[in-house]
Amino acid sequence: MKPDTHSPGAASPAQPRLLDRMRDAIRVRNYSVRTEKSYLGWVRRYIRFHGLRHPADMGGVEVEAFLSHLVSQRDVAAATQQQALAAILFLYRDVLGVQLPWLDNVVRPKKPRRLPTVLNRDEVMRVLALMDGRHGLMARLLYGSGMRLMECLRLRVKDVDLQRREIMVREGKGNKDRVTVLPETLVAPLVGQLQRARALFELDQAQGRAGVFMPDALDRKYPAAGASWGWFWVFPADGHSVDPRTGVVRRHHMHEKSLQRALQIASRQAGITRQVSVHTLRHSFATHLLDSGQDIRTIQQLLGHADVSTTMIYTHVLNRGAHGVRSPLDALGMVR
CATH class of the missing domain: 1.10.150.130 (Tyrosine recombinase, N-terminal domain)
Known part of the structure; x- marks a missing residue:
């Protein structure tokens, strides 16, 4: 051509x-x-x-x-x-x-295989105890469901099933849908968050604001869907912003940096010296499930991994330290 x-x-x-x-x-x-x-x-x-x-x-x-x-x-x-x-x-x-x-x-770059940073259960409890409000709810949801940051932020009301205790993750990594678990302990806090979101939804309706962003050109196929409650964000932003593609002023979901900053502050206050990111909560979710006896295939489905070999990396995390090989020095029984 x-x-x-x-x-x-x-x-x-x-x-x-x-x-x-x-x-x-x-x-x-x-x-x-x-x-x-x-x-x-x-x-x-x-x-x-x-x-x-x-x-x-x-x-x-x-x-x-x-x-x-x-x-x-x-x-x-x-x-x-x-x-x-x-x-x-x-x-x-x-x-x-x-x-x-x-x-x-062309030499294609190879990503080095590194073990993920994982918090133990006590560290997770210390970090989450220092987070409240929407940031605390989102952090608990990430650890309790294994979702990625943007999957959580892009949650729509219709994809949260409080009765079945399920969350439908739409267009996750690889543009794939999956179902993951909704923690029982987060049902009541989520109901409260949905009430706050509903108030913003009704405010936008009263002000004649444009509906929320719709994926895959669904706004043309279903023009009214963007202004419906089911498609509204579970975690909407406090204000409005300009859609970079259309120039339309509408309400977007919360910005990812706000949760990232809140988690980093909480991890420092909790005395954790390792580098902690939002994704660390997802790694901890998988590792703790595996440690509690959950089978690897189920964890693969909850995480949305295409290949079980990706999920298998968490078995290596478990095989470190107290969960794996005993040091020969400890076998000597020497105390000084």
């Missing part, structure tokens, strides 16, 4: 057109706003790294040089390098329509 006519000297006017085409291709595939920003950002860096040359004039050598630069000069993590590669491949394959026979020669 022949690329659009361009010249190296006209890189500046050509670049916005290329990025607009890429943005359209991303949105047609219903990728998230975060993925869109990330992919466009990496393509901009790739073009600038090669002196504003048009990507159609470049290939495997240039891609490999850029990826190598990220590691050798920028010292980025393997996951970051992989993200950059994914963005560039999307550009060539889905935007430029260029065949990629040179891909076999």
